[in-house]
Amino acid sequence: MGIELGLPVALKGTGMYVPEKVLTNDDLEKMVDTSNEWITTRTGIRERRISENELTSEIAARAGLAALKAAGMSADDIDMIIVGTNSPDTLFPGVGPKVQHLLGASRAGAFDVQAGCTGCIYALATAAAGIGSGLWKNVLVIGAEVLSKLIDWSDRNTCVLFGDGAGAAVLSRGEGSNAFLAVELHADGGKWDYIIFPGGLVEKPATHETVEAKEHSVKMKGNEVFKYVNTVLPGFLKKVCHDAHVEPRDVDCWIFHQANIRIIEGIQKRLKVDPEKSIVNLDKYGNTSAASVFLALHEGIESGKLKKGDKVMLASFGAGMTYGAILLQI
Numbered sequence: 001m002g003i004e005l006g007l008p009v010a011l012k013g014t015g016m017y018v019p020e021k022v023l024t025n026d027d028l029e030k031m032v033d034t035s036n037e038w039i040t041t042r043t044g045i046r047e048r049r050i051s052e053n054e055l056t057s058e059i060a061a062r063a064g065l066a067a068l069k070a071a072g073m074s075a076d077d078i079d080m081i082i083v084g085t086n087s088p089d090t091l092f093p094g095v096g097p098k099v100q101h102l103l104g105a106s107r108a109g110a111f112d113v114q115a116g117c118t119g120c121i122y123a124l125a126t127a128a129a130g131i132g133s134g135l136w137k138n139v140l141v142i143g144a145e146v147l148s149k150l151i152d153w154s155d156r157n158t159c160v161l162f163g164d165g166a167g168a169a170v171l172s173r174g175e176g177s178n179a180f181l182a183v184e185l186h187a188d189g190g191k192w193d194y195i196i197f198p199g200g201l202v203e204k205p206a207t208h209e210t211v212e213a214k215e216h217s218v219k220m221k222g223n224e225v226f227k228y229v230n231t232v233l234p235g236f237l238k239k240v241c242h243d244a245h246v247e248p249r250d251v252d253c254w255i256f257h258q259a260n261i262r263i264i265e266g267i268q269k270r271l272k273v274d275p276e277k278s279i280v281n282l283d284k285y286g287n288t289s290a291a292s293v294f295l296a297l298h299e300g301i302e303s304g305k306l307k308k309g310d311k312v313m314l315a316s317f318g319a320g321m322t323y324g325a326i327l328l329q330i
Contacts (some may be wrong), residue, residue, distance in 0.1 A: 167294020
């Protein structure tokens with residue numbers, strides 16, 4: 001699956017927001033049977049942000065507002081709002097319409113994309129396709145998560161991983177060359193049970209038994225996810241580069257889903273990518289799921305590491321198992 005856009009698409013601005021509360025590995029030592037050394041060596045994470053009372057829609061709106069400011073636009077300029085999230089305020093309505101209301105984007109449509117941690121890539125691809133077809137002119141794309149409310153804080157295999165945060169980007173109809181050089185979206189539904197939130201919906205309606213079994217929290221087969229991603233993603237990303245007529249070494253920067261430093265290093269090694277060409281911030285924020293690629297992209301632009309004209313590969317994977325990549329020219 002590639003992308004052929006009739007109209008050029010441009011990245012106009014990015015933004016991010018993370019909650020104030022910082023939860024360090026030392027803090028987690030007091031909560032579960034773990035240690036700073038164990039977490040750091042296995043994940044690369046040193047701390048993460050935790051929302052104390054902010055909803056996913058609220059942090060999404062904050063990130064969206066920052067992206068609009070960077071793009072020099074107002075909420076009235078936006079035709080569509082697309083939110084990638086796995087931790088909506090409520091099952092329905094989605095986060096998107098609430099963000100539309102909070103921003104005062106009265107003329108915009110709004111909807112959510114739920115594709116695991118790959119939601120950011122799926123949302124960006126959907127926005128680009130809509131703009132490229134002429135359906136929309138300006139789209140606000142957001143990845144936002146408050147996964148801290150969906151975690152079993154007694155399970156050290158998951159509670160040490162996740163953090164809360166939101167990132168956003170404004171895409172617009174461009175002039176001249178296209179910012180989206182390649183897009184690939186995939187899923188392997190046979191691995192649906194690798195990462196799952198089992199309780200509370202149609203398959204397992206909420207009961208006393210599901211609550212006691214702690215099924216209303218994220219469950220993950222960590223070893224299977226690790227092996228799957230390290231097996232599948234390198235070849236997948238080589239194909240994305242090949243189809244875009246670009247060698248991996250010619251990509252200026254790689255932004256991988258910020259899930260685990262060992263996964264990132266494994267992919268870098270298999271692709272023969274210089275680690276200096278990657279942006280890694282999971283040490284500060286942990287795994288922010290559908291927000292993680294947005295956070296890294298924004299920090300790369302803000303720090304000056306990403307410059308106009310740079311080719312940047314955005315790549316993610318998540319529950320489903322979904323995975324996807326976008327080769328973007330800043």
